[in-house]
Amino acid sequence: MIKVAIVGGTGYTGVELLRILSQHPQAQVEIITSRTEEGVSVVDMYPNLRGYYDDLKFSNPSAQELGTCDVVFFATPHGVAHGMAADILATGTRVIDLSADFRLEDIALWEKWYGQAHGAPQLMSQAVYGLPEVNRENIKGARLIAVPGCYPTAVQLGFLPLAEQGLLNGQHLIASCVSGVSGAGRGTKLGSLFCEATENVMAYAVNGHRHLPEIEQGLSRAAKKAMQVTFVPHLVPMIRGIHATLYTADIDQTIDVQQLFEQRYASEPFVDVLPAGMLPQTRSVKGSNMCRIAVQRPQNGSKVVILSAIDNLVKGASGQAVQNMNIMFALDEKLGLHAPALMP
Numbered sequence: 001m002i003k004v005a006i007v008g009g010t011g012y013t014g015v016e017l018l019r020i021l022s023q024h025p026q027a028q029v030e031i032i033t034s035r036t037e038e039g040v041s042v043v044d045m046y047p048n049l050r051g052y053y054d055d056l057k058f059s060n061p062s063a064q065e066l067g068t069c070d071v072v073f074f075a076t077p078h079g080v081a082h083g084m085a086a087d088i089l090a091t092g093t094r095v096i097d098l099s100a101d102f103r104l105e106d107i108a109l110w111e112k113w114y115g116q117a118h119g120a121p122q123l124m125s126q127a128v129y130g131l132p133e134v135n136r137e138n139i140k141g142a143r144l145i146a147v148p149g150c151y152p153t154a155v156q157l158g159f160l161p162l163a164e165q166g167l168l169n170g171q172h173l174i175a176s177c178v179s180g181v182s183g184a185g186r187g188t189k190l191g192s193l194f195c196e197a198t199e200n201v202m203a204y205a206v207n208g209h210r211h212l213p214e215i216e217q218g219l220s221r222a223a224k225k226a227m228q229v230t231f232v233p234h235l236v237p238m239i240r241g242i243h244a245t246l247y248t249a250d251i252d253q254t255i256d257v258q259q260l261f262e263q264r265y266a267s268e269p270f271v272d273v274l275p276a277g278m279l280p281q282t283r284s285v286k287g288s289n290m291c292r293i294a295v296q297r298p299q300n301g302s303k304v305v306i307l308s309a310i311d312n313l314v315k316g317a318s319g320q321a322v323q324n325m326n327i328m329f330a331l332d333e334k335l336g337l338h339a340p341a342l343m344p
């Protein structure tokens with residue numbers, strides 16, 4: 001049994017880790033942290049977990065105590081893992097960070113977008129970007145995983161098959177995405193209030209979202225060439241889900257893009273390339289670790305539009321984190337992640 005600790009257990013990705021791991025036959029949550037709810041029973045805060053974690057209480061342990069587990073998940077705001085990961089790794093325990101702390105290999109770029117000094121540059125050489133569809137071999141031997149962001153997961157998986165074939169070279173790509181409000185976390189924020197977020201659609205961070213450098217880093221690695229993207233996120237009145245509409249131009253009309261996508265993801269357990277004519281919906285991935293993708297050529301022209309949908313809390317965060325854990329511990333990659341999406 002893998003002994004698991006979760007740092008940041010009171011937030012949305014923390015409770016989603018608990019929900020997923022409750023179905024995992026080879027992992028057991030031993031420690032769950034909170035600075036604000038120390039001593040409170042997990043099932044008193046999250047009654048959906050009654051019967052699964054009845055003896056588990058929030059605590060505020062040291063890095064040494066966290067190091068008694070086999071793996072520590074960080075479900076915390078950026079900057080927290082920077083301060084704690086080195087001490088945990090020194091105990092021999094592996095770290096899977098859901099925040100952005102270790103995602104960008106260019107430290108100056110990270111500091112520019114996150115507006116603070118990088119707290120653990122010495123760990124960057126061992127950090128592995130945890131997108132299994134491109135990095136599975138490196139994840140197997142990793143001790144420190146940077147779980148991709150939610151938008152970057154949906155956008156990269158959508159563009160990857162074309163980027164890897166060099167078909168996007170020279171293009172300026174467009175990613176127009178919508179997200180549910182849980183993407184902003186559980187903390188109190190004006191934009192997350194019922195009266196602000198309901199019956200409303202709004203773009204935000206149009207001048208530059210911190211996921212942009214992560215998206216461009218991933219696509220540039222795939223294309224082996226610097227890629228540029230215009231990325232515009234929108235907040236829409238739903239709780240979970242990300243839907244990305246990805247625009248390209250000038251893809252050779254003789255290329256069968258449907259077949260290209262089907263072949264690229266044929267052996268991927270969590271990418272579903274939909275048959276021609278079927279489009280992804282956020283409700284078809286809600287609560288599941290699946291990314292559903294459709295690829296279309298409007299009017300059979302040279303432009304290709306890709307539609308990609310994930311649950312931001314599952315494939316966009318906690319599910320992908322567990323997928324990484326399964327790969328790191330040489331388990332079946334699908335363990336704990338079998339559940340289909342909720343419908344309706």
Ligand SMILES: NC(=O)C1=CN([C@@H]2O[C@H](COP(=O)(O)OP(=O)(O)OC[C@H]3O[C@@H](n4cnc5c(N)ncnc54)[C@H](OP(=O)(O)O)[C@@H]3O)[C@@H](O)[C@H]2O)C=CC1
Nearest residue numbers: 008009010011012013034035036075076099183185186317
């Ligand atoms: N929500 C989403 O869809 C996604 C989120 N992420 C990333 O995952 C991380 C967690 O997100 P989310 O769950 O939404 O966030 P929440 O705001 O919902 O929860 C944050 C958690 O972190 C804890 N925390 C905050 N500050 C500290 C600190 N200094 N030390 C220790 N614990 C702290 C809080 O617990 P307490 O205050 O009780 O100590 C709380 O449990 C973030 O980095 C986020 O960007 C990534 C992909 C998708």
Ligand SMILES: CC(=O)N[C@@H](CCC(=O)OP(=O)(O)O)C(=O)O
Nearest residue numbers: 099100149150179180181183184
């Ligand atoms: C709707 C909403 O607010 N979404 C968040 C998603 C960010 C996130 O969770 O990503 P990181 O892991 O990179 O911090 C946002 O746009 O900031």
